[in-house]
Amino acid sequence: MSKRTCLAIVLAAGEGTRMRSALPKVLHPIAGRSMLAHVLTAVRGAHPNATAVVVGPGMETVAGEAERTVPDAHVFVQAERRGTADAVIAARAAIAKGADDILVVFGDTPLVSAATLKRLRDAIAHNVSVAVLGFRPANPTGYGRLVMNGHRLVAIREERDASDIERRIDLCNGGLMALRGEVALDILGRIGNKNAKGEFYLTDAVSVADGMALEAVALETTEDEVRGINTKAQLAEAEDVMQWRLRDAAMEAGVTMVAPETVYLSADTKFGRDVTVEPNVVFGPGVTVDDNAVIRAFSHLEGAHVGKGASVGPFARLRPGARLGAKSRVGNFVEVKEAEIGEGAKVNHLAYIGDGRVGDGANIGAGTIFCNYDGKAKHRTEIGKGAFIGSNSALVAPVKVGANAYVGSGSVITDDVPAGALALGRGRQVNKPGWTPSNGSSAKPKSAPAKKSLPKPALKKKTAKKKS
Numbered sequence: 001m002s003k004r005t006c007l008a009i010v011l012a013a014g015e016g017t018r019m020r021s022a023l024p025k026v027l028h029p030i031a032g033r034s035m036l037a038h039v040l041t042a043v044r045g046a047h048p049n050a051t052a053v054v055v056g057p058g059m060e061t062v063a064g065e066a067e068r069t070v071p072d073a074h075v076f077v078q079a080e081r082r083g084t085a086d087a088v089i090a091a092r093a094a095i096a097k098g099a100d101d102i103l104v105v106f107g108d109t110p111l112v113s114a115a116t117l118k119r120l121r122d123a124i125a126h127n128v129s130v131a132v133l134g135f136r137p138a139n140p141t142g143y144g145r146l147v148m149n150g151h152r153l154v155a156i157r158e159e160r161d162a163s164d165i166e167r168r169i170d171l172c173n174g175g176l177m178a179l180r181g182e183v184a185l186d187i188l189g190r191i192g193n194k195n196a197k198g199e200f201y202l203t204d205a206v207s208v209a210d211g212m213a214l215e216a217v218a219l220e221t222t223e224d225e226v227r228g229i230n231t232k233a234q235l236a237e238a239e240d241v242m243q244w245r246l247r248d249a250a251m252e253a254g255v256t257m258v259a260p261e262t263v264y265l266s267a268d269t270k271f272g273r274d275v276t277v278e279p280n281v282v283f284g285p286g287v288t289v290d291d292n293a294v295i296r297a298f299s300h301l302e303g304a305h306v307g308k309g310a311s312v313g314p315f316a317r318l319r320p321g322a323r324l325g326a327k328s329r330v331g332n333f334v335e336v337k338e339a340e341i342g343e344g345a346k347v348n349h350l351a352y353i354g355d356g357r358v359g360d361g362a363n364i365g366a367g368t369i370f371c372n373y374d375g376k377a378k379h380r381t382e383i384g385k386g387a388f389i390g391s392n393s394a395l396v397a398p399v400k401v402g403a404n405a406y407v408g409s410g411s412v413i414t415d416d417v418p419a420g421a422l423a424l425g426r427g428r429q430v431n432k433p434g435w436t437p438s439n440g441s442s443a444k445p446k447s448a449p450a451k452k453s454l455p456k457p458a459l460k461k462k463t464a465k466k467k468s
């Protein structure tokens with residue numbers, strides 16, 4: 001089979017009306033990655049020689065996502081949305097190059113695996129002209145039904161066009177199909193649009209092939225692989241399936257998850273060995289966590305790197321560009337963005353570290369703020385190795401604190417602090433003796449009105465009455 005050539009065609013021209021969204025359907029994310037990128041990643045695993053992506057007019061963002069994921073993908077525009085067969089024909093120029101196998105994959109079926117796409121190719125390698133992926137959904141509403149005659153697949157009936165008896169068929173069309181290259185254009189050219197929607201249905205490739213005495217077959221797979229996403233509810237179902245795949249893969253690779261059902265991963269989350277993830281942690285796109293790190297409960301990470309043996313949270317937020325060194329500690333309610341935390345450095349609670357660097361072994365006290373924004377531009381703060389920043393300090397960037405320097409609590413640091421120096425940038429404490437809350441001051445003002453002593457209310461003597 002490896003010698004056979006293959007063209008993969010991904011259909012992504014549909015408007016996705018049922019999503020009720022301004023975002024084209026195939027760009028909706030699952031585990032932080034667009035549906036289209038998921039599909040193209042599976043397609044890549046089936047080793048096509050060329051990949052075509054069919055988009056609608058004006059769908060530049062979809063074309064862009066396709067090219068980002070598969071740089072040598074050919075993008076074709078379907079001028080009018082006249083159905084799935086018409087969409088395949090939009091890639092005619094690619095089909096005409098004469099690949100042995102043509103794989104047609106829907107952009108809204110993001111859970112498909114490379115192995116399943118290979119099964120479809122394999123069928124074509126064994127003299128089949130049309131191979132369709134079937135499944136038995138819990139709820140078949142909306143799916144095309146596979147009409148079998150013994151082992152032969154003779155037709156696919158769309159729900160709107162199906163008779164009551166056909167609707168009772170539980171084997172449905174997953175939407176993925178492989179066509180024998182040499183007959184593909186012939187079959188596609190014979191598909192008409194006499195149906196309930198007046199569209200050119202790719203599904204009619206089956207009855208057309210049957211009429212040409214060419215063999216069509218159905219391969220079966222699980223519902224989770226071919227869930228088609230038409231609505232936001234189906235998007236959420238697919239997300240759930242994907243999350244479990246990612247959690248299982250992470251645990252399989254040795255990650256300890258106390259409550260995996262509460263941990264949200266991205267398709268590109270990477271873990272080293274012996275990482276522990278506590279409950280309720282969210283990993284946005286672009287996170288790598290090295291060996292032995294601990295991500296404590298309720299932390300949110302995105303575009304961040306966590307070094308070996310580092311500890312994050314609970315309740316920490318690592319934003320894009322956060323890079324935590326080995327054995328560093330980022331405590332609770334700390335936010336880090338575009339900043340490097342050195343090896344063994346410690347950032348205590350309620351700190352904001354934005355744009356800059358904390359040197360190895362430095363200690364950032366609670367409530368420290370990197371004042372990185374002056375209202376117009378962002379500036380950097382650099383804390384040297386082993387420096388100590390007292391709690392509740394504000395470091396007004398651009399500013400540098402040298403190695404082993406010490407900043408007193410509550411300082412507002414606007415000038416660089418030399419290495420080894422003590423910096424104090426705060427008002428001096430004043431103690432005024434004898435102050436009482438009633439006169440507001442320790443010194444009695446001359447005109448102060450004489451204190452009126454209120455007559456004490458006559459206290460009733462408690463008389464212990466004997467109960468009679």
Ligand code: UD1
Pocket residue numbers: 011012013014015054078080081082083084086087106107108109142143144145156158172173174175200201202203227228229230
């Ligand atoms: C389709 C199948 C149905 C199957 C189901 C599986 C047809 C006619 N029906 O129905 O048998 O059970 O998928 O999920 O094929 N598209 C275009 N151009 C168009 C129309 C659609 O590119 O003119 C693309 C869409 O972007 C989408 C895919 O084709 O990625 C499927 O279209 P959709 O309208 O979602 O088909 P379904 O009604 O779900």
Ligand code: CA
Pocket residue numbers: 108228229230
């Ligand atoms: Ca669909």
